Amino acid sequence: ASPRMSNEELARRIGLAWERLPEPRHPFSLAIVGRSKEPLYVSLGPHSPRLWPEDVDIVHHLWLRLSAQKSFGAKLHHRDVVGFALRRLRQDLESDKADDIIEELRQDLSK
Structure with a gap:
């Protein structure tokens, strides 16, 4: 994690960087753990949404x-x-x- 930005912003930036990669881009899940020690799980690439x-x-x-x-x-x-x-x-x-x-x-x- 980054001390300069929120886990959500870091996840967003990683996702945008992933989108700029050349094909083939393989989707994967990522856990970002910040100071709170609560992981933020994100999926990069096309994926089924987590519905409430x-x-x-x-x-x-x-x-x-x-x-x-x-x-x-x-x-x-x-x-x-x-x-x-x-x-x-x-x-x-x-x-x-x-x-x-x-x-x-x-x-x-x-x-």
């Missing part, structure tokens, strides 16, 4: 609501809900809504 239970609940409730539509039947899965939400977010970030979306996320992170 309340995030999983949101996905499940959305799935329940959507799967009740006869047109979906048994075809709709939780991953479909997540994938659709991510594609919509990407679409919104590429539109004139980007600044509003970024500000809303900034406010959500400060809660």
